[in-house]
Amino acid sequence: xxxxxxxxxxKVTEKGKDVELRCDPISGHTALYxxxxxxxxxxxxxxxxxxxxxxxxxxxxxxxxxxxRTGESVSTLTIQRTQxxxxxxxxxxxxxxxxxxxxxxxxxxxxxxx
Amino acid sequence: GxxxxxxxxxxxxxxxxxxxxxxxxxxSASDYFIWYKQESGKGPQFIIDIRSNMDKRQGQRVTVLLxxxxxxxxxxxxxxxxxxxxxxxxxEKRGNNRLAFGKGNQVVVIP
Numbered sequence: 214x215x216x217x218x219x220x221x222x223x224k225v226t227e228k229g230k231d232v233e234l235r236c237d238p239i240s241g242h243t244a245l246y247x248x249x250x251x252x253x254x255x256x257x258x259x260x261x262x263x264x265x266x267x268x269x270x271x272x273x274x275x276x277x278x279x280x281x282r283t284g285e286s287v288s289t290l291t292i293q294r295t296q297x298x299x300x301x302x303x304x305x306x307x308x309x310x311x312x313x314x315x316x317x318x319x320x321x322x323x324x325x326x327x
Numbered sequence: 328g329x330x331x332x333x334x335x336x337x338x339x340x341x342x343x344x345x346x347x348x349x350x351x352x353x354x355s356a357s358d359y360f361i362w363y364k365q366e367s368g369k370g371p372q373f374i375i376d377i378r379s380n381m382d383k384r385q386g387q388r389v390t391v392l393l394x395x396x397x398x399x400x401x402x403x404x405x406x407x408x409x410x411x412x413x414x415x416x417x418x419e420k421r422g423n424n425r426l427a428f429g430k431g432n433q434v435v436v437i438p
Contacts, residue, residue, distance in 0.1 A: 255429055258425060315363075
């Protein structure tokens with residue numbers, strides 16, 4: 214596609230439920246990144262994919278968070294047993310192998326845990 | 328943790344004036360830096376980048392300055408317009424092509 218697409222754009226869930234967030238990167242981009250952005254804050258790194266492997270998962274805050282990627286395509290970020298502190302915007306970005314112009318970001322998924 | 332920070336949380340600027348946003352970074356080995364602009368409800372958008380072998384780069388109405396001696400980065404916006412109102416982030420490339428972002432600086436343009 215023309216850009217990075219994320220769905221849903223907004224998600225309200227009850228505390229304790231599981232959620233899945235989806236990211237469709239730019240076609241041909243080998244690298245994919247997930248970031249979390251709390252209200253009024255900067256971007257917190259979660260996980261990085263190169264192809265369908267994840268060489269850097271160091272930012273995942275707990276074992277309730279996991280992510281997978283199919284080939285060099287779609288990625289899903291799953292949060293199990295959501296907590297109120299998980300409320301944030303989850304941003305996905307992709308980049309080419311040569312990292313030209315850094316990342317291209319999607320518009321994010323705004324997650325609200327009530 | 329990651330340490331790329333901005334000095335001023337909010338910058339109010341009169342329309343038509345120039346804006347300067349500052350950023351300090353921590354990793355002297357970083358070789359690539361990017362400024363992003365984030366408008367409300369959108370993802371960050373690339374503005375301009377600079378490699379560590381340069382100290383200045385100009386784009387359309389924007390200039391990035393890099394001072395490696397003091398690990399300082401700045402973004403200058405000329406003739407600020409209402410559409411420039413946004414949060415601006417500097418980012419520093421770490422290993423695995425991973426970017427470390429600062430907390431962001433809100434720019435408010437006063438018409």
